[in-house]
Amino acid sequence: MLSAFFIITLSSGLEPGTTKALLVGGLSPNVTRSQFRAIALVSALKSAVASLPLGLLWSLSDRAMPLSALVWLPILVLSGFLATDFRVLLDAQGRHTAAIWLKQSSLLIGLAVLACVIALGASLDLALAIAGVIRFVWTSLLLAWMYQSAKLGHSDEARLLQSSAGWFLDRTWLDFAVVSALAAVSGSLDRIVALRLLPPQEYNAYFILYEIMTKLWLLPYIAAPILFARRASGWVNERLVLGLYALIGLTGVAFVAGLIAMAASVPGIFQFATGLSTAPLGPLALFGLGVVVSSFTQLILVDLQARAKARWATLVTIGSLVVSGVLFYALTSWWGLSGLLTAWIVKSLVELGLSLGGLRRAVVR
DSSP: OHHHHHHHHHHHHOOOOHHHHHHHTTOOSSOBHHHHHHHHHHHHHHHHHHHHHHHHHHHHHOTTOOGGGGGGHHHHHHHHHHHHHHHHHHHHTTOHHHHHHHHHHHHHHHHHHHHHHHHTTOOHHHHHHHHHHHHHHHHHHHHHHHHHHSBOOOOOHHHHHHHHHHHHHOTHHHHHHHHHHHHHHHHHHHHHHHHHHSOHHHHHHHHHHHHHHHHSOOHHHHHHHHHHHHHHHTOOOHHHHHHHHHHHHHHHHHHHHHHHHHHHHOHHHHHHHHOOSSOOHHHHHHHHHHHHHHHHHHHHHHHHHHTTOHHHHHHHHHHHHHHHHHHHHHHHHHHHHHHHHHHHHHHHHHHHHHHHHHHHHHHHO
16 A cells, blocks of 8 residues: 555656646746647646556566556546646746645545545555546546636637647657656655565655655745746746745754654654654654755756756756665665665765756856
8 A cells, every 4th residue: 555655646746847848938827728728638648658657667666566556557647647737837827825735635635535445445456446536536626627717719629639749749848757757766766675675564664754754844845846937937036046945944954853852752653653663863863854955956956947957957867866776775775774764865965966066057058
C-alpha cells in the first residue's frame, strides 16, 4: 500500500510541461474555452505516454506489487497531470488559493479513499480502481468550474485538434517535462532504494518520516509555482524573491528544530508514529536540514525554467540524479536507515551547489 502511495504521489508531482511552455511562449493566462480543451487533451495524451515508464518503475521498486495493479495506473496519472497543468494556469491568473486547492485536494482525496478502502479489507486492485475513479470525478468537477470561467472561443474542432497536436509535438514543453521527470526520479531514489534495501519495518518508518518532513514543510511547495507564474509573466519583484529565500531559510531551521525537540522530549510520539524503538536524532536532524536545503534547489530550478533556461535546469537535474543514486545506494547499503537519512544532507548540498552554478551561468549568458 505504501508503494502505491509512493507512485501516486510521484505521478502527481510530474510536470507535463504543456502550460508552462505555453506561458513562457506568450500565452495569455486568460485562455479561451477552446484552448482550455486543447490543454486538457494534451495532458491526457501525455499521461497515457507516461503511464508505461511509471508502471515499470513501480514494478522494479516493489517486488511484491501485483502486476494487475498497473491496470489502474493511467487514470491515476491522468488526474495528476490534469491537476498539475491547470494549477500552473490558475497561478498565472493570480488565483493561488484555487491552484493549491485543485492540486492538493485531488491528491489527498485519492490517497484518503485508497487508505480507507484497503482498511475495510479490499484488495489493492479494487482500492486503486475506486480511488482512481473518485479522484478523477473530483478533479473533473474542479476543472469544469474552471472551464465555466474561461473565455468563449470560436475555434472549430478541426483547428482545436490541430493546435493540440502542435502543442504535443513542439519541443518547448519537452524541456519542462524532462526536467520534471528527472527531478521526480532523483527525488524518489531514496524511496526506491529503501524499498529494495531496507527491511519492511524500517522502510515504513522512513516513509512516515519522509511524509512528515516534506508534506508538513509546505512553504516551498506553495511558493515554487507562484514564483514561476510571476517570473514567466514578467511581474516579479527581485527583493520579494530574496525575502522569500530568507523566509524559507528561517522557518526551515525553526521547523527542523521543532521536530528534533519533539523527538527528543517526547520520544513516545516518535516511536508510536514510526514503529522504531529509538529515534536516531543525529541522522534525523541531518535529514531535516537536507529537506530544507533541497527547497532552495527546487526554487532555483523553477526560476531557471521561468527564465526560459530549462536546458540549464536539465543539466543540473542530471547531475543531481547521478549524485543521489550513488549516495543513497552506498550509504543505505552500509548503514541502513541512518545512512539513508544522512545521505540527504550530502545530496542536498551538492544539488544546491550545482543549481547555483547553473543559475549564475544562465543569468550571465
